[in-house]
Amino acid sequence: MEEECGLNSVTTTSLAETEETSFSPWVKAMGLTELTLGENSASGLLPQDSSLQRANGAICGQAIMAAIDTIVALAISTGEKVSKGTARQNTQFLRPAIGEDLRIESNVIKFGRTIAYAETHVYFAKSGKLVAHSTNEFVY
Numbered sequence: 001m002e003e004e005c006g007l008n009s010v011t012t013t014s015l016a017e018t019e020e021t022s023f024s025p026w027v028k029a030m031g032l033t034e035l036t037l038g039e040n041s042a043s044g045l046l047p048q049d050s051s052l053q054r055a056n057g058a059i060c061g062q063a064i065m066a067a068i069d070t071i072v073a074l075a076i077s078t079g080e081k082v083s084k085g086t087a088r089q090n091t092q093f094l095r096p097a098i099g100e101d102l103r104i105e106s107n108v109i110k111f112g113r114t115i116a117y118a119e120t121h122v123y124f125a126k127s128g129k130l131v132a133h134s135t136n137e138f139v140y
Contacts, residue, residue, distance in 0.1 A: 018077075040075065040111075059098075079116060083116065091134040106120040106136070115137050
């Protein structure tokens, strides 16, 4: 029997509880803040932190991709189905993530019968410059 690993339907009022009970310790350690939900969307802030940085001071791609996956999971959880997890994440890095916190914004493009599709943008929080773009698929 397959076990569902996705989040149950999350609302603005249950977001803090979901973060506390559903995020693994290493996801919590990334320090995502300012988590918000919208209609078929979610966003959050990934702060600059030396524990996430490469030698050149940029937040490493692995941390950015994990933060994207977390924000997308929240966006997917605004739907009625519980996902079984990420099927695909395709991320393009456009510039090094140096010097500013990162704003991550995910929008569900379509809740399909077996797959949900989302698009995610990662911006510098202050300047608004695009750092990364990602397309995402989650399965039910």
